[in-house]
Amino acid sequence: QNVKRTFFLGFCVFFFFVFYRYVQSLNDSINPLQQQSNDPVVKSSDSFVGVSNYETSYEFLTYWNRGVGFENDASIGSLKADLNGLDAKYITFEDDTGGWNNIRMAFEVFVLLAKLTGRILVLPPPCRFYLLDRGPIAVFTKDSSSYSTYSDYYNFEVLNSEIEIISTRDFLQREQKRIEIPEHLVREASVEFVRKSNGAHTDYFYWLRGSKDVKMWPSGPSYAEDFDVSQEPAKIHEETLILHFPMHVREGLRYLGGIPGLLRPFPFDHPVSVYSRKFIRYHLVYADFIWKAASRVIDVLGGPNAFVAAHVRRNDLQYKNVFIGAEGSIENMQELLQPKETMYLATDETAPGFFEPFKKRGFKVFTLQDIKKSNKHLWEDLGDIKPKYEGMIEQAVCSAARLFFGTPSSTFSSYTFRLRGYIHGLGPQSSCLYHTKKYTKEKFENTEPGSCTTSFKDDVLMWKP
Structure with a gap:
């Protein structure tokens, strides 16, 4: 009788262990970032910060549904x-x-x-x-x-x-x-x-x-x-x-x-x-499916403001003077980053290992292709989202980051700065930062929010109410 009881208890323990690992593996496949770090997400006064839920991320992104709006001005x-x-x-x-x-x-x-x-x-x-x-x-x-x-x-x-x-x-x-x-x-x-x-x-x-x-x-x-x-x-x-x-x-x-x-x-x-x-x-806002697709990616990254983002343009850009190596980019940004922080890269760089210097410094680096590969059903409920829409989706993803580092003279980066102004308002998060420039905490704290050096001027003069 004791042998049977011991066997039964052992079987139950084994069954629940196997079930637990199965559930854990499902969670990991849905959000590959959750298994990589137990570090607390970045917190601020914004109620959206670090809430990993795509519906909450979508609400965070839809800036046109909140704010003062406007009326026709007779003047x-x-x-x-x-x-x-x-x-x-x-x-x-x-x-x-x-x-x-x-x-x-x-x-x-x-x-x-x-x-x-x-x-x-x-x-x-x-x-x-x-x-x-x-x-x-x-x-x-x-x-x-x-x-x-x-x-x-x-x-x-x-x-x-x-x-x-x-x-x-x-x-x-x-x-x-x-x-x-x-x-x-x-x-x-x-x-x-x-x-x-x-x-x-x-x-x-x-x-x-x-x-x-x-x-x-x-x-x-x-x-x-x-x-x-x-x-x-x-x-x-x-x-x-x-x-x-x-x-x-x-x-x-x-x-x-x-x-x-x-x-x-x-x-x-x-x-x-x-x-x-x-x-x-x-x-004049992007189509709804673009924001919904972006919200899925933001959810994987931990929620709004729970990651940093950078746009590293490397291929079809005529301003070759803004091209620098990955080691230079991470050196320029590092002082503003948190240890082991999740970093999202919007990039057209295709060389394997190009961003290895980011990973060697302990940052968890993800591109859209990484996330799609790990989440086969990421956009399944949104219909057929063709690759040609991914540039706009990436602008929306970058707009939800804690900090965003753009590429000078890039219209992609310029519009992302504007979206961040729409979403975050006037503050440090709406600063126009570039991965090609060296930053210190003191320099960042003295940067005027919303001030951009880009020739396209999608800065506070464009998005401030």
């Missing part, structure tokens, strides 16, 4: 077309020829001017975006049938609450007879997508530039006076049916100054500047 009425009793008028534009963040910067300008002038925004025909649907890139293999349009990347439900947006096909159905566009160009521009890249000069756009119903704004380089909405030429929108924004590299027709460049003539507290910044902040 900017002089910039708005008086459409009472008049037919609708339009803004048309050509896609920027660069990568996503160049495309984004130009699109922000067109969206804002559609709001300020009371016009309908006409989207160009979908096409193949550079580095997303086509072009050389080492991170992922592109689908030859892939193409893009702006509603793929932005939350149009939020944006459509403020401005009317239509496709080129719908625009031509409405206005073909009035603008007298040839039938063959209507067919060219009304296809499901144009089998050309962004910025391609199609016959349709060449015709549009010369139409009697069209005025181009600007008529010269994007820094010309007639791109200044505070000047008299801004009223050209009252004189024409279609206000067109061309894209032509050799003629300087790109809008790489973005919203900061557009608002530069205005004092910070000018009603147009305040109104415009709030409009972009609360109504």
